[in-house]
Amino acid sequence: MSDDKIDIIHHLADSNVLEFSILSVDVTVPLPHFELFGMDLSITKHVVMMWLATTLMVAIFPLICNRKSLVPTGFRNFFEAILLFLRDDVVRTNIGKEDGDRFLPYLWTLFFFILFCNLLGLIPFGATATGNFSVAVGLALISFVVIHLAGIQKNGLKHYLESIVPPVPKALWPLMLVVEVLGHLIKPAALAIRLFANMSAGHVVLLAFLGFIFTFKNIPVIGISVLAACAVNMLEIFVAFLQAYIFVFLTSVFIGMSVHPQH
Amino acid sequence: MSTKSIGRRVWTIFLVLFLFSGTLLMASGGDGEHAKVGLLDVKSGLVVWTIVAFAVTFLILKKLAWKPLLASLQNREDRIRNSLEEAEQAREQAEKMLKDYEEKLTTAKAEVKDLIAKGRKDAEAAKENLLKEANDECQRIKERSQQELKLTKEKAVKEIFDLAGDLAVSISTKLIQKTLDKKVQDEIIKDGLDKFKSLKSLN
Numbered sequence: 001m002s003d004d005k006i007d008i009i010h011h012l013a014d015s016n017v018l019e020f021s022i023l024s025v026d027v028t029v030p031l032p033h034f035e036l037f038g039m040d041l042s043i044t045k046h047v048v049m050m051w052l053a054t055t056l057m058v059a060i061f062p063l064i065c066n067r068k069s070l071v072p073t074g075f076r077n078f079f080e081a082i083l084l085f086l087r088d089d090v091v092r093t094n095i096g097k098e099d100g101d102r103f104l105p106y107l108w109t110l111f112f113f114i115l116f117c118n119l120l121g122l123i124p125f126g127a128t129a130t131g132n133f134s135v136a137v138g139l140a141l142i143s144f145v146v147i148h149l150a151g152i153q154k155n156g157l158k159h160y161l162e163s164i165v166p167p168v169p170k171a172l173w174p175l176m177l178v179v180e181v182l183g184h185l186i187k188p189a190a191l192a193i194r195l196f197a198n199m200s201a202g203h204v205v206l207l208a209f210l211g212f213i214f215t216f217k218n219i220p221v222i223g224i225s226v227l228a229a230c231a232v233n234m235l236e237i238f239v240a241f242l243q244a245y246i247f248v249f250l251t252s253v254f255i256g257m258s259v260h261p262q263h
Numbered sequence: 264m265s266t267k268s269i270g271r272r273v274w275t276i277f278l279v280l281f282l283f284s285g286t287l288l289m290a291s292g293g294d295g296e297h298a299k300v301g302l303l304d305v306k307s308g309l310v311v312w313t314i315v316a317f318a319v320t321f322l323i324l325k326k327l328a329w330k331p332l333l334a335s336l337q338n339r340e341d342r343i344r345n346s347l348e349e350a351e352q353a354r355e356q357a358e359k360m361l362k363d364y365e366e367k368l369t370t371a372k373a374e375v376k377d378l379i380a381k382g383r384k385d386a387e388a389a390k391e392n393l394l395k396e397a398n399d400e401c402q403r404i405k406e407r408s409q410q411e412l413k414l415t416k417e418k419a420v421k422e423i424f425d426l427a428g429d430l431a432v433s434i435s436t437k438l439i440q441k442t443l444d445k446k447v448q449d450e451i452i453k454d455g456l457d458k459f460k461s462l463k464s465l466n
């Protein structure tokens with residue numbers, strides 16, 4: 001019984017080795033460990049998955065985006081539909097045409113980085129890098145910095161800092177400052193937690209369903225579990241797109257708010 | 264907004280985040296290998312890797328993918344806009360031409376109508392002329408025939424008168440032969456006059 005125990009956390013958590021099996025032979029590849037300035041910069045499973053995602057992006061997009069033909073076909077059509085949707089309905093709507101187009105490269109990269117990480121997590125032996133809180137925090141930190149630099153660059157540091165607190169009676173000002181500053185910190189924290197939680201939750205459910213098979217050990221349960229796991233996997237594909245979209249959408253909303261503060 | 268300044272800003276972001284994660288690490292006292300794995304632990308090393316991976320991807324894609332894509336999108340939008348404008352212009356031109364042709368057609372129709380009317384009038388006149396000529400000819404022929412008839416009749420009458428003269432001579436001869444008998448004489452004269460009368464009625 002203890003042999004069949006499934007450690008769900010182990011599947012979600014990062015590790016120092018890559019594990020996969022070829023023709024039911026388990027292969028374990030240890031990854032290098034190193035530190036820099038006292039920081040643990042080991043290459044972990046999730047780092048490898050991120051590299052895989054970035055490699056795919058760097059392989060796919062230059063190829064797609066440099067086609068000379070004016071008529072998009074095939075794969076280019078698929079990606080262009082997404083890219084144009086993000087440009088027209090997310091970025092330009094939330095930030096505005098003039099300001100928004102400057103953030104397009106960042107937001108496009110962000111969307112596909114998250115999407116590719118999400119989808120790679122659904123491939124057997126893959127791991128969801130975005131389901132790791134540290135990765136989500138990293139992405140949220142970038143968003144945080146971009147959001148505020150955008151506001152400072154557009155409105156000037158002095159004006160931007162002034163616009164953090166909306167016009168309220170003088171007595172409320174200290175309280176509002178605290179609330180607004182907290183708000184600015186919570187926004188990226190929420191981005192990180194949302195992404196991480198959504199990406200892990202599906203995997204937890206998926207593993208739980210498949211875990212039933214080993215817990216109950218009978219045929220009907222296998223059928224139900226596999227069907228349910230399939231359904232959850234479908235849902236996961238949708239969630240992969242949805243979470244990438246939400247992260248980018250909220251980031252552009254925040255950039256829009258910071259670029260055009262209410263007066 | 265130049266590429267250079269965007270690139271510089273990205274590196275600034277990267278540097279700030281790097282330092283920030285370093286500070287996080289100091290604060291958390293380092294996450295050792297033997298630390299218990301928790302899902303909500305923030306491992307500064309992974310945060311840094313995330314930021315590095317993202318920044319590198321961003322810089323590469325910005326240069327190799329997004330820039331050409333934005334250019335080609337702009338190009339396509341311009342092309343579409345131009346094509347639409349050109350199509351609009353072509354349509355307007357076509358409409359103008361159609362109008363011109365319709366006008367020309369209308370004038371041509373009117374001209375044709377005039378021509379037909381003129382032709383008909385000419386034909387009418389020619390017909391009239393021909394008829395008149397034919398009539399005149401007819402008239403002439405008729406007159407000539409009448410003339411000839413008249414001449415023939417006059418000739419015939421003259422012949423009759425000659426014959427009557429001859430007859431009168433023969434009557435008088437007979438009269439002279441029979442003589443004397445007054446009654447017979449009267450009868451003969453009367454008879455001759457009747458014959459003449461009957462001849463006269465021939466006229």
